[in-house]
Every structure is written in C-alpha cells, then in structure tokens.
Amino acid sequence: MKVASLSAPGGIDRIVFRDVADPGQPGPGQIRVALHATSLNYHDLLVANGGIPAADGRILMSDGAGIVEAVGEGVVEFQPGDRVVSCFFPQWQDGLPSDAVGSFAGTPGDGINGFAAEYAVCAATAFTHAPRGWSDAEAATITTAGLTAWRALVVNGQLKAGDTVLVLGTGGVSIAALQIAKAMGATVIATSSSDEKLEKVRALGADHVINYRQNPNWGKQVYSLTGAGVDHVVEVGGPGTLAESITAVCVGGHIALIGVLTGRQGDVPTMALMAKQARLQGLVVGNRRQQQDYIAALNQNGMRPIIDRRFALDQLPEAFAYQASGAHFGKICVEW
Structure with a gap:
C-alpha cells in the first residue's frame, strides 16, 4: 500500500x-x-x-x-x-x-x-x-482540532449560554471553537491580522472582531467591549499572546492554553493572572469518550x-x- x-x-x-x-x-x-x-x-x-x-x-x-x-x-x-x-x-x-x-x-x-x-x-x-x-x-x-476546541470550552470550561468567548486567529481549533460557542448560545470575540478573515468569522457568527496587528493591545479592547472581560479564552498563540489574554479574561475566568504558535516558552505575568483569579489550564486534545460526546453533539446540531x-x-x-x-x-x- x-x-x-x-x-x-x-x-x-x-x-x-x-x-x-x-x-x-x-x-x-x-x-x-x-x-x-x-x-x-x-x-x-x-x-x-x-x-x-x-x-x-x-x-x-x-x-x-x-x-x-x-x-x-x-x-x-x-x-x-x-x-x-x-x-x-x-x-x-x-x-x-x-x-x-x-x-x-x-x-x-x-x-x-x-x-x-x-x-x-x-x-x-x-x-x-x-x-x-x-x-x-x-x-x-475531529481528531485533533475539533476535539481540542470541544474539550477547551465544553469539558474543561463548562461553557453555558450567555458566556463570552475569545478565540485567537482563524485556524482549525479557533474556528471550531467559534462554531461550538455560537451553537451553545455564547457571545464570541475573534481576532486576526487579516480584515478579510475577520469578515469571514463575522459571517460565521462572531459578534465582535479585532485586528490584532492594528491594535497590539487587543486585550484592553476585549475588556472594554465586554465591560468585565471574557469568560473563556481559547489561547492558541502561547507566550506571545498570553499576556493580552490575561488582560482580556474576566475575574474568575478560564484560559485554555492550547497552542504554542508564537514560541515554546516565555514570561507569564503571574501577578496579573493572580489578580484575575483566573484558571490557566493547559490541554492536549482529549480522550475517546470526549470525542464520542462531541460527535453526539455534532449529530444533533448540524454543524460542519x-x-x-x-x-x-x-x-x-x-x-x-x-x-x-x-x-x-x-x-x-x-x-x-
């Protein structure tokens, strides 16, 4: 073969x-x-x-x-x-x-x-x-990107209707997270360096979009849009974006640390994270039972x-x- x-x-x-x-x-x-x-x-x-x-x-x-x-x-x-x-x-x-x-x-x-x-x-x-x-x-x-998004928001994040979710970029995990969040009644803020891609995520249901290249302090913009910060951050960037994600998250919120697109190590603003009393959780995909649960949801909601x-x-x-x-x-x- x-x-x-x-x-x-x-x-x-x-x-x-x-x-x-x-x-x-x-x-x-x-x-x-x-x-x-x-x-x-x-x-x-x-x-x-x-x-x-x-x-x-x-x-x-x-x-x-x-x-x-x-x-x-x-x-x-x-x-x-x-x-x-x-x-x-x-x-x-x-x-x-x-x-x-x-x-x-x-x-x-x-x-x-x-x-x-x-x-x-x-x-x-x-x-x-x-x-x-x-x-x-x-x-x-489903195997990697879809299940990662599902575990980040639904399994670990306990996402519920009315929550606010921040997704970074427009790769496979972030787009799946956007779709899952909208299907569950959440408000979604999406970032990208491309205005063309931001129009595409808006068409998929993103409620707010931010061009992070035009606004490098996007964490403050996210906080301003929400008034208190987001409940969930799907953090795929890693060390180059984590500080802004901590700025963007609400007190008691959840940051799912998934990716290392900007590097494998870097400084963490620990004082800011502590002050937010936020949960920063690393994760790598998920287990078979979670995949079966995700697929059961997909069979019901018609998402592709x-x-x-x-x-x-x-x-x-x-x-x-x-x-x-x-x-x-x-x-x-x-x-x-």
Whole structure:
C-alpha cells in the first residue's frame, strides 16, 4: 500500500511516498480501515519540518478517517461499511489525563505510525464512529482540532449560554471553537491580522472582531467591549499572546492554553493572572469518550467544519507549505 513517510531528521522536502506491505486482516479486538482522508494540524507540521523529532520512516499524520473493511473477533461496536475517525490518544479511553498521555509516544504520526496511508489495522478503540453524513475529509478534522476546541470550552470550561468567548486567529481549533460557542448560545470575540478573515468569522457568527496587528493591545479592547472581560479564552498563540489574554479574561475566568504558535516558552505575568483569579489550564486534545460526546453533539446540531483547501495525498508537501504560509482559514485536508 502507498504511504507518506518522513526521512530523518525531518523537513517537508524529506517526505517520501513509498509502498509498504499491506497490514492484513484484523486480529481479535481490531478493525481494518480503508483510509481516505486526513487533516493538517500544527503538531503534524512540527513533526514534518523536524521541530518534533520522529523515527526515520515514520508514517505521518495524526488524523485519519475512512471506512471499516473488516472487524476482528470480539468487535461489536463497528461493522464493515461504518465510517470512522481516529483518536489522537488511542490509549486514553476516558477519565483524567495520566502519564500515558504526558508525551506523544502513543500518538499516530509521531510516536507511532500515522494515517497517511491507504489502510490501517488498529484496535477498535483507536477509532470512533464519524458523524452521520459527513465526508471523510470533514470527519478527519475531529481528531485533533475539533476535539481540542470541544474539550477547551465544553469539558474543561463548562461553557453555558450567555458566556463570552475569545478565540485567537482563524485556524482549525479557533474556528471550531467559534462554531461550538455560537451553537451553545455564547457571545464570541475573534481576532486576526487579516480584515478579510475577520469578515469571514463575522459571517460565521462572531459578534465582535479585532485586528490584532492594528491594535497590539487587543486585550484592553476585549475588556472594554465586554465591560468585565471574557469568560473563556481559547489561547492558541502561547507566550506571545498570553499576556493580552490575561488582560482580556474576566475575574474568575478560564484560559485554555492550547497552542504554542508564537514560541515554546516565555514570561507569564503571574501577578496579573493572580489578580484575575483566573484558571490557566493547559490541554492536549482529549480522550475517546470526549470525542464520542462531541460527535453526539455534532449529530444533533448540524454543524460542519470549515475546510479551506483539499489536496491529494501526493501533494502532502504542498499542503504543509500552504499551512506554513498562514494563509488558510479553518482546516486543510488531504484526500485519496
């Protein structure tokens, strides 16, 4: 079967398309999936460009969606023909995070082989059902970006109608968070450096928009718009944006620290955070039960992901280059 793998030490120009042995039929507790789509995340880009070291020949991509071809002995949750989507942490079924998910050692496309492949044979518990009526490309956006947004707002944040949510930028997590927040009756403030993208988020329901390049002190503007600060911040920037997010959050509010787009470390205004008595919580995606809950909600509310562009599998390097340019709005998907 055809796969897209990475030659060490990494780099988009070191993505190799090669043929490997078919994984065969599923054993007890396993399913065989004909994969048809993946979606790009910042984590995938870091692996591909060598920012996160991976084993030589690692098959790329954490997200995978496709159709069950066969089920092994003892599998009752799935049957051939079911559309499924992978889990970011296949070893994390439910409950609170533990040492097992304190690294990416068990994450597809990083510590283990990923889903840039025609077929996969995995434990049935490494997948969930996809939302009804979704394409494989749409379903692939759930594994990382969609579930991250869901956990940040609904699981950890306990989002409720009438809350105010700040989303930073217009990547996959932020757009999913915007959609979830609006579906649950929240007010949303969105930031971007592009007026064109801000018009797009306004069309998706954002109540207020801020161009952070034109207003580098956007935290104060957010605070002014709300009168007391926002209840939730979906913080994908990291050290370069965290101080402004702390300014923007209300007393007793919640900041979900998700991304490191501006760097991996930096100063934290601890006095300001303490004065706000805000909760700053780091998170990395979520567990299988949370993914199932998210998909149950998607089956009810009719929400669909925003896909900016679609590429073929042999265009994966071009897809990563487009992602690195920052020009995308929402998700980038690869289909085959």
